[in-house]
Amino acid sequence: MASEPDVPTTAADLRRQLAAGLETDGWLRSPEWRAAVEAVPRHRFIPRFYRESQAPGVTTWEPVTPETVGKEDWLRLVYSDETWMTQFDGRDIDWADPKPISNAVPTSSSTLPSLVIRMLEDLDVHAGMNVLEIGTGTGYSTALMCHRLGSEAVTSIETDEGVARRAREALARSGYLPDLVVGDGRAGHLDGAPYDRLIATCGFRNIPPAWLEQVRPGGVILTTLRGWMRSLGLIKLIVTGDSASGWFSEDEPSFMIARQQDAPESLGMVPGPDEGTKRKAEYGPKVLTSSGSGFMAQLAAPDARFFSMPVDGGPVSTFVLDGVTDSFAVLAPTDSGWEVRQGGRRRLWDAVESAVATWEEHGSPSTAAFGMTASRDAQVIWLGSPNGPQWPLPSS
Ligand SMILES: C[S@@+](CC[C@H](N)C(=O)[O-])C[C@H]1O[C@@H](n2cnc3c(N)ncnc32)[C@H](O)[C@@H]1O
Numbered sequence: 001m002a003s004e005p006d007v008p009t010t011a012a013d014l015r016r017q018l019a020a021g022l023e024t025d026g027w028l029r030s031p032e033w034r035a036a037v038e039a040v041p042r043h044r045f046i047p048r049f050y051r052e053s054q055a056p057g058v059t060t061w062e063p064v065t066p067e068t069v070g071k072e073d074w075l076r077l078v079y080s081d082e083t084w085m086t087q088f089d090g091r092d093i094d095w096a097d098p099k100p101i102s103n104a105v106p107t108s109s110s111t112l113p114s115l116v117i118r119m120l121e122d123l124d125v126h127a128g129m130n131v132l133e134i135g136t137g138t139g140y141s142t143a144l145m146c147h148r149l150g151s152e153a154v155t156s157i158e159t160d161e162g163v164a165r166r167a168r169e170a171l172a173r174s175g176y177l178p179d180l181v182v183g184d185g186r187a188g189h190l191d192g193a194p195y196d197r198l199i200a201t202c203g204f205r206n207i208p209p210a211w212l213e214q215v216r217p218g219g220v221i222l223t224t225l226r227g228w229m230r231s232l233g234l235i236k237l238i239v240t241g242d243s244a245s246g247w248f249s250e251d252e253p254s255f256m257i258a259r260q261q262d263a264p265e266s267l268g269m270v271p272g273p274d275e276g277t278k279r280k281a282e283y284g285p286k287v288l289t290s291s292g293s294g295f296m297a298q299l300a301a302p303d304a305r306f307f308s309m310p311v312d313g314g315p316v317s318t319f320v321l322d323g324v325t326d327s328f329a330v331l332a333p334t335d336s337g338w339e340v341r342q343g344g345r346r347r348l349w350d351a352v353e354s355a356v357a358t359w360e361e362h363g364s365p366s367t368a369a370f371g372m373t374a375s376r377d378a379q380v381i382w383l384g385s386p387n388g389p390q391w392p393l394p395s396s
Helices: 007-024 031-039 071-078 113-123 140-149 161-173 209-214 291-300 348-361
Strands: 049-052 060-064 084-088 106-110 131-134 154-158 179-182 195-200 215-226 231-240 243-248 277-281 304-310 316-322 327-333 338-343 370-375 379-383 390-392
Touching: 007 031, 007 071, 007 113, 031 113, 031 140, 060 084, 084 161, 113 140, 113 195, 113 215, 113 231, 131 140, 140 154, 140 161, 154 161, 161 179, 195 209, 209 215, 209 243, 215 243, 231 291, 231 370, 291 348, 316 348, 327 348, 338 348
Parallel strands: 131 154, 131 195, 154 179, 195 215
Antiparallel strands: 049 060, 049 084, 084 106, 215 231, 231 243, 243 370, 277 338, 304 316, 316 327, 327 338, 370 379, 379 390
């Protein structure tokens, strides 16, 4: 029988390998963050987790612990560049007898190390700065910041009590004692303000006004934005007085949406076959799922969601439903393209087509061509410059 690995020694080796890989791939760019990756024991933060099963069919997650896969494989997985799930549907896992999980939505995880590190590098922190983190999760990213800046410089907010308790224990066992707050990160944490930097590792539908008040002028807010159809990607805002503005990154990283902003369970009323007014559609439903046009559709219809299904045994139609404005657009194939039927307070497909056309007129740019300005009263995403075409973000 192969001998059991010595956990501290093996983990230290694997951390060095992880850091080297992140550096080779260009995510890790500074010696300070490299030292943090090499020092923080990720295995203390994810002693048990779930990974997606390779089996075909419905998405299923299987437990990974030293007992289920053996210590060596567990450590190898812990220190690989992967996101590992630690909670589903807001419910704690019975680790005394963990079972495979399916038909569930992940609600907490330890994020992909390359994404964590890339965001920490983008955050542009320096010794002496203080940071507010939203979404403590397992506490791994919190620990990296504590290592780099000192525990007294780090405040982290987690909305889930059980998740927060486990993070607190893992942090303390690893020698880190940041200010940990249980609550809704949208309110920030006034006691520790003003902050030099704010980083969110869950996605938000807009920039919470409290963040604008609690980050000092000149400070940075780094967060992903997302809607109910898709992620809008990562935005880095510089705070100036009571507003903030900045640009999206080139790629579109995605985080789980803040719990309080998740889409309502019901999709809303599906329109009857005679409801709404019909016209020829300029674009078919593919614009919803293609990368650049999907971003535009999310901007144009921020409260909408969509699904496709065959109607009356006929061809597949795509239903775009907005329960906030009680509006719908139904796209059905015709011999020569697509027809759209719209109804309700907003002409959803008119808005989507207009946004996609604007994007095409500007040369179909990546998300790096977009930025946003956020103030207490208004939040808009713009194309090219603050004076370019604009789309408002939802206010809640
Ligand atoms: C992707 S995980 C965070 C990963 C974490 N930074 C790490 O390294 O392990 C996102 C976390 O955000 C938390 N969360 C969701 N909504 C929140 C909110 N409104 N305020 C604070 N935390 C929230 C979730 O409970 C979850 O634990």
